[in-house]
Amino acid sequence: xxxxxxSAGPSILPQEVILKSSQAVLDFNNEGLSIxxxxxxxxxxxxxxxxxxxxxxxxxxxxxxxxKALFLQGGASTQFLMVAMNLLEKRAGYLNTGAWSxxxxxxxxxxxxxxxVASSKDANFNYIPKSYDIPEDYDYFHCTSxxxxxxxxxxxxxxxxxxxxxxxxxxxxxxxxxxxxxxxIYAGAQKNMGPAGxxxxxxxxxxxxxxxRNIPSIMDYKIHIDNGSMYNTPPVFSVYTSMLTLEWxxxxxGIKGIEKLNEDKARxxxxxxxxxxxxxxxxxxxxxxxxxxxFTLENENLKETFETMLKEAGISGVNGHRSVGGYRASMYNxxxxxxxxxxxxxxxxxxxxA
Amino acid sequence: xxxxxxSAGPSILPQEVILKSSQAVLDFNNEGLSIxxxxxxxxxxxxxxxxxxxxxxxxxxxxxxxxKALFLQGGASTQFLMVAMNLLEKRAGYLNTGAWSxxxxxxxxxxxxxxxVASSKDANFNYIPKSYDIPEDYDYFHCTSxxxxxxxxxxxxxxxxxxxxxxxxxxxxxxxxxxxxxxxIYAGAQKNMGPAGxxxxxxxxxxxxxxxRNIPSIMDYKIHIDNGSMYNTPPVFSVYTSMLTLEWxxxxxGIKGIEKLNEDKARxxxxxxxxxxxxxxxxxxxxxxxxxxxFTLENENLKETFETMLKEAGISGVNGHRSVGGYRASMYNxxxxxxxxxxxxxxxxxxxxA
Numbered sequence: 001x002x003x004x005x006x007s008a009g010p011s012i013l014p015q016e017v018i019l020k021s022s023q024a025v026l027d028f029n030n031e032g033l034s035i036x037x038x039x040x041x042x043x044x045x046x047x048x049x050x051x052x053x054x055x056x057x058x059x060x061x062x063x064x065x066x067x068k069a070l071f072l073q074g075g076a077s078t079q080f081l082m083v084a085m086n087l088l089e090k091r092a093g094y095l096n097t098g099a100w101s102x103x104x105x106x107x108x109x110x111x112x113x114x115x116x117v118a119s120s121k122d123a124n125f126n127y128i129p130k131s132y133d134i135p136e137d138y139d140y141f142h143c144t145s146x147x148x149x150x151x152x153x154x155x156x157x158x159x160x161x162x163x164x165x166x167x168x169x170x171x172x173x174x175x176x177x178x179x180x181x182x183x184x185i186y187a188g189a190q191k192n193m194g195p196a197g198x199x200x201x202x203x204x205x206x207x208x209x210x211x212x213r214n215i216p217s218i219m220d221y222k223i224h225i226d227n228g229s230m231y232n233t234p235p236v237f238s239v240y241t242s243m244l245t246l247e248w249x250x251x252x253x254g255i256k257g258i259e260k261l262n263e264d265k266a267r268x269x270x271x272x273x274x275x276x277x278x279x280x281x282x283x284x285x286x287x288x289x290x291x292x293x294x295f296t297l298e299n300e301n302l303k304e305t306f307e308t309m310l311k312e313a314g315i316s317g318v319n320g321h322r323s324v325g326g327y328r329a330s331m332y333n334x335x336x337x338x339x340x341x342x343x344x345x346x347x348x349x350x351x352x353x354a
Numbered sequence: 355x356x357x358x359x360x361s362a363g364p365s366i367l368p369q370e371v372i373l374k375s376s377q378a379v380l381d382f383n384n385e386g387l388s389i390x391x392x393x394x395x396x397x398x399x400x401x402x403x404x405x406x407x408x409x410x411x412x413x414x415x416x417x418x419x420x421x422k423a424l425f426l427q428g429g430a431s432t433q434f435l436m437v438a439m440n441l442l443e444k445r446a447g448y449l450n451t452g453a454w455s456x457x458x459x460x461x462x463x464x465x466x467x468x469x470x471v472a473s474s475k476d477a478n479f480n481y482i483p484k485s486y487d488i489p490e491d492y493d494y495f496h497c498t499s500x501x502x503x504x505x506x507x508x509x510x511x512x513x514x515x516x517x518x519x520x521x522x523x524x525x526x527x528x529x530x531x532x533x534x535x536x537x538x539i540y541a542g543a544q545k546n547m548g549p550a551g552x553x554x555x556x557x558x559x560x561x562x563x564x565x566x567r568n569i570p571s572i573m574d575y576k577i578h579i580d581n582g583s584m585y586n587t588p589p590v591f592s593v594y595t596s597m598l599t600l601e602w603x604x605x606x607x608g609i610k611g612i613e614k615l616n617e618d619k620a621r622x623x624x625x626x627x628x629x630x631x632x633x634x635x636x637x638x639x640x641x642x643x644x645x646x647x648x649f650t651l652e653n654e655n656l657k658e659t660f661e662t663m664l665k666e667a668g669i670s671g672v673n674g675h676r677s678v679g680g681y682r683a684s685m686y687n688x689x690x691x692x693x694x695x696x697x698x699x700x701x702x703x704x705x706x707x708a
Contacts, residue, residue, distance in 0.1 A: 196587045238551055
């Protein structure tokens with residue numbers, strides 16, 4: 001039986017993508033070779049890379065607007081460093097909305113001066129700060145669009161007077177926003193886009209080339225752009241599978257199409273959390289993430305029963321992060337609403353039992 | 355028809371590894387989830403990571419000798435920077451044996467002073483320099499064990515008075531050497547170990563912690579060691595497939611077992627190059643790589659005929675690198691001797707036609 005996979009990442013991928021990926025491991029494009037053993041300089045793979053990069057800009061509505069899409073390695077944790085190396089000359093402003101924002105700040109601080117424009121640490125990051133100023137004379141402003149651990153999400157992005165950099169690892173391609181507001185968008189693939197091992201970076205070219213630092217080649221966005229995202233051997237399989245997921249998304253109606261489905265799933269999930277007296281949501285209502293719903297079971301005595309019921313229903317990956325406790329339902333793009341229905345049913349059944 | 359895959363990397367993998375990998379994309383360990391959608395913190399994957407790291411040390415004979423194996427991201431190109439960040443305080447010595455050595459030198463120079471202990475650039479890198487001194491008061495000595503582009507290989511490593519760092523990307527696990535001579539060994543997975551996207555680093559722990567630099571977390575070997583190679587989300591699928599390849603190698607008799615097979619393949623290949631008057635080897639005989647044989651076709655008029663014959667025989671990936679021209683037969687661990695026989699047969703047939 002296929003499980004209901006609520007894993008926070010790496011996480012569920014569309015079943016058709018999994019089938020095609022598995023087939024390409026056996027034989028890619030009927031070329032008589034596995035996708036794992038072809039050269040990244042072969043025509044077959046160059047086409048994959050170009051198609052993946054083009055789909056990113058097309059889905060984001062960024063074609064012809066001066067942006068380039070790159071598929072790199074090392075995850076958001078590498079981007080924390082790379083962003084600062086490419087953009088930080090004197091001082092940057094960071095919005096601190098959780099564990100990942102804090103890590104981004106920590107790494108940038110190793111290079112130069114960082115200012116926290118606002119933080120929600122005072123309430124264990126259960127909300128998104130809203131009134132803050134972004135100083136005009138800073139190099140850039142950095143934020144995290146969605147906080148996987150805490151289940152919060154920025155609903156309205158500021159109009160930043162300086163380049164806005166956003167870690168969208170956990171909600172990229174999930175909702176329709178104006179991507180042209182950003183100077184750099186980055187995201188590990190392993191939530192909404194593909195398997196672990198690829199990292200998407202979308203860069204507005206005009207913001208580069210303004211620091212005096214001698215940037216190491218592997219950290220230099222310009223070098224990756226000039227080399228068509230092939231400066232070094234790319235993570236071939238992860239890029240291929242990401243391309244398949246982007247094609248799947250396009251066929252579903254793109255970001256607008258998936259946003260509707262994601263909203264339906266989130267509405268169903270949060271209704272149950274709010275209406276069922278056994279559970280309590282963690283995040284402030286207006287900042288609730290449509291990707292990760294965090295909630296606790298009020299009566300600890302029911303824990304064992306609840307978890308046995310989850311297991312019996314084939315529900316996997318709903319344990320909360322240790323910083324919050326309780327449960328977390330990650331409802332990424334590929335999660336079908338049937339899985340949310342299955343979870344809600346178990347929650348509701350628990351109520352009738354209690 | 356399955357091709358004879360002489361690709362320089364990403365390159366051929368054992369057929370049984372490909373079959374198991376493809377199956378795990380559909381369902382990993384009968385868990386009802388794809389290897390692409392499980393959490394890297396799940397017991398199933400933690401076991402894979404631990405098994406892969408243990409196999410590396412076991413195969414290299416480094417168990418209990420103070421070494422740790424890591425599976426990171428970013429390839430050798432990232433290690434060029436990471437090695438220098440972790441070890442370079444004042445000055446390091448580098449042996450320049452080709453394009454990749456030169457890149458390693460270039461990146462380290464961005465951080466501090468680098469001295470080329472020797473170079474074979476004078477002869478387009480067709481040999482390995484042999485008499486050079488490694489200064490005792492430098493931080494470390496860096497070399498490249500095998501030069502994919504030029505087809506040369508270090509046959510005897512120096513006794514370095516300072517930590518020896520080696521880029522073994524293109525011949526790791528192919529021959530029996532004393533790995534305990536090295537302070538750091540690194541290698542992109544995509545030649546002898548697995549698909550692109552994972553990078554193996556083997557570090558002798560005692561050489562770390564000696565620089566005053568504030569190392570960025572993602573670049574810090576110590577942080578990766580302390581986190582069991584899970585500081586950030588690892589490239590799950592590439593690590594899994596690497597583990598399968600390491601298991602395959604162990605079952606073949608480990609490094610000693612594969613070395614014998616690799617020597618047989620290389621002997622067959624170089625005999626044909628030396629005996630067939632139409633072809634000429636590029637690398638100095640005593641420095642010839644058992645992984646990558648580089649050679650040229652003396653009579654340009656036969657080029658088209660030769661390449662048509664290669665294609666008809668299902669031989670793929672033998673085009674030489676632009677720096678050398680001609681042809682390159684990469685004979686990595688997983689290439690069966692039958693593929694070398696097929697190539698040699700075409701070369702010999704060309705001779706009888708000419």
